[in-house]
Each structure stands twice: as C-alpha cells, then as structure tokens.
Amino acid sequence: MRVSRVVDSIPPSGIRRFFDIVSQMEDVVSLGVGEPDFVTPFRIREAAIYSLERGYTQYTSNWGLLELRQEVARLLARRYGVEYRPESEILITVGVSEGLDLALRAILNPGDEVLIPEPCYVSYSPCALFAGGVPVPIASDAGTGFRVRIEALEAAVTPRTRAILINFPNNPTGATLRRADLERLAALAQRRDLIVISDEIYADLTYDGEHVSMASLPGMRDRTILLNGFSKAFAMTGWRIAYAAGPPDLVAAMTKIHQYTMLCASIVAQKAALEACRNGEPEMEKMVRQYDERRRFFVKGLNDLGLECQVPEGAFYVFPSIRSTGLSSEEFAESLLMEQRVAVVPGTAFGASGEGHVRCSYAYSIDSIREALRRIERFVAGRRNQVDRGTEGQRDGERADERAGPERKHAAAVPARV
C-alpha cells in the first residue's frame, strides 16, 4: 500500500458523500453550509485591493505582520479581556484549521491522548491522528444542552492525556459554555495538568450573554492555546486568515512548524484582516444581529413543526432532534433531500453522539429559511402519514409510539396531510 496507515485508517468525510449528491440536484434549498451568506464587507475587500495596487505581494514574517498581531492583541483585549504580547504570543495562521493542526503537533508525543467533546467539527479527530495522538471522544447530549459534562471528561483522563480540545460556541450544536462550566473545566485542566486547545472561532456569534474566553479564567492563560480568526464573524472564510494566541513556549513551538510548512499567511489576507480589526466591527455587529433574528425565527419554526430543538446560544447552527420521525440522522437527511430538496447535514457527521439530530445552518436569508421550513413541514407530515398507514387496525399512532419512544408526542403535534 502506498498510502500511510494513518491516512488510510481515517474514513472519508460523511459530509463529502452528501455534498456529491446535493451538487447533482437542482432547486435545492441548502441549510448545509458552514459559512456566512454575507460577502466580506466591502471596506475589507477594498483594503485588500488597495494593498495589491500598492504592491504588497511578498512574504511576511513567519509570525505574520507585526501591525496585524498588534491589532489582534487589541481586539482580544477589547472583546474578551485577554492580554497577549504581539511579539511573542500571537501567531497569524492560515485559518483556525492550520492553528489547530499546529497546536496538536506542537504538544503531542506519539500515543498522547486528546479529549474531544463531541459532537464536534469534523477535523478534530483526524488532526489528532495526523499528529500522532489518540483522539478520545467524549459524548454529550441534548439532556445537557450539548454542554460537555465535566465528570465524563474527568473519567476519561489517563496518564497519557495531554489536552482537551473544546469548541464553544459549538459547531454543530450552537451550544455555549457558561462561566461556571468553564470554571469547572479549568479546574480539571489545572488539577490534571492538561493543556486546553480552545477553538473560539464563533466567539463573536454569541447571542445570549457574553462570550467567555477560556484564556480569561484565572490560571488558564498559561495552559490555553486560544484559536480564533476572521472567517465567521467577518465573513472571510475564503481568505483563510486566523490567529493563535498562547504562552510563549507553545506559540514558539507552533511557529517552528508553521515556518517550515506554511511559511506565512497570505499577505493580502493579512492586509484585509488588518482592516477588519480596525474598522470592521460595526458591520460585523450588523451581521450578528441578523443571525440572531434568523436564529429565533428558525428555532421557533422547527419547534412548531415538532422537531424539538433547544435555542442555540451561539454560532449559526440549529441542531434539532429528528427522533420524532422515527428515522436515523442519515435517513432523515437523505430522504429530506430526495423528497423535498432540502439539504441538512446528518448529526453523525460530527460524531456518534450526533445520532438523532441534524445540523441546519441559518446562514441564509429569512426567505430561504421560510421556504426550507415549508418543505420540512411537508416532509415531516408525509412521514407521519406513512407511520400512520403502517399502524392500520390499531389506534392511531399506538405502535409508532413504541417505535419512536417518548418523543413521539412531538410528531403528534404535526397536522397530518393527505
């Protein structure tokens, strides 16, 4: 075999297969996208255009432009109350994806374990494996609002455990951690001497209350690698521009890998990010307000259809339970796509504990969300009729009750249509 065992051992992304089906179809209302529907604010694009006109086309320092690191330091202090020295504690990366890879490679020795609360972003486990580590998934569920349970984390700690990799606000669930949760997590990290890699890419997309950064908690700055970037809040996904902040030894180690593999982030993207830091916040806040409106609208719509979901407190995803339909996540997503041409992502793409849920993004206009809800309503009603037909001779829904468990009551709220 010509491919390495590690690479070969990693299954193809569940999302990829889905994408192949969707891209062959027409008239699809997609709720499957993990990026903003907004185009990068014009003043940011214009700053990049200007930098090109001025001939900024070279390599930058491996660390990234000093003036950008200075602006990032100000942004972090202003928005999350964390202080970092731009000269030695901030590294500009090519997306948080790169930062995550660097962080894992910088701290893991072969066989070291990383605790990864699930459901989570698709790249965490593969990146840990690529870095020679052992990902240890920690399941969380709707019962705790998809907040990771500290007891479960603690129970999974072994002498080989090096780090906890968290992502709040969370993709795919939209869950956030409260200060109290974070404090307990911090206490665990300190007690067991663990590093926390905190992917806070959705921090600015926090709707109820303020985002609390892991690094802002007492004693945590020295053991936290904070990852954040411009993709989500400033609608800059395609620019691939982000940053890592942490204690000098860890950031220096990450920079060592970065300088030999990536060299530096694109200078055009760095110039754009500079403008985002300096003047982008008002437009960012405008986008956040719109996500917030869509969030409420969408959650209410889904709950009205009997697809129970908690109100997500951050990011731009809703993670409704689809158990009331009696389908698995994969079946639900695939049938919904085939029958009503709505694309959502099966929860299992984000880990086994995503079963029974699908991820719907609300980075879409209200009109698109309204249309998607109409189609999902038709789909759910159709399912309900099928279930009812399957129970002929019995009292309506009785057997289905047994099949689908207690959450069946939600489906009963959906008006049957013939």
Place this chain on the structure above:
Amino acid sequence: MENTVRRVLEILERDARTPPADIGAMLGVDEAEVRRTIQECERKKFIRRYKTIVDWEKTGDDSVLAFIDVRVSPAREVGFDDVAARIYGFPEVVAVNLVSGGYDLQVTVRGPSLKDVAMFVAEKLATIDRVNSTTTHFLLRRYKEDGEVLVEPEEDRRLAVTP
C-alpha cells in the same frame, strides 16, 4: 429609541411585508407586541408609509427621470421656501431638496419622454420668479437606491454543503 422599536424598524426597512408573527419570532417577542409597536411607529410617524422599490426598467416602462439643479435667489422672510413650494406642487416633480454647494434646489422630475421633461423644465420650472438657472441631468442607469443594489444580486457562491 427603545431597542425593540429599532429592530422592528430595521426589519421592516429591509422588507416591509415581513409578517408581524415572523418579526415576533425573529426578535423573541410576541406578535401582539410587534403589532402594537408598528402601530405606535405609524402613529408617531416613525413610519411615514410603506413603499415599493420598483425596477421600472424591467417592466418595459420607458419613462424618464431627470435631476435638475436649480439656482434660486432667496427672498427676505421666506428664503427658498416659496419657490420650493411652487416647484413641488407639480405632480411631475417627485422630489425637492434644498442643498448646499453650487446650486440651491435639487429637483427630481419624472415624465413620459425626454422631450416632455425638457419642456416641463423650460416652461414651468425655468419661468418661476427668482429661478435664475436650471441644469438638467437625465438618469441613465440606477445602480443603488435606498441602500438596495439594483443590479443583479450576487449569486450564492458557497458550496452546497460544507463542514
């Protein structure tokens, strides 16, 4: 202004036909409160009226719009007001603003053809007392109006499903 009021107004400004129930869902308040807020805004004239942005060009309508710079000698007591009133009384006139700079009144006129508008300016506007000169600019193309870009919207270039 109260936050809910502002948010309701912002949503209506984007789409005046958003149903109150949807606005309520978007803001997490009940429909009745949204209705009350809207009525209150209408009563206080925060909401002047609901209008539609029409792309007349698409409908095949070939009426023309012209922006006319009008220089006026102001008069004691009334300033420019009386001349402005003489101008905005004409139904052909869609908008009148007093502006600083090289001229005084900025007048927008709509008419069925270039000739009609030109004749209106020559016969009605230019002949008003204390109107010293007029310069007519015919509208050739609208790019953006009331914050709304009128050229074809950019398509959604995102991949259909991404992690």
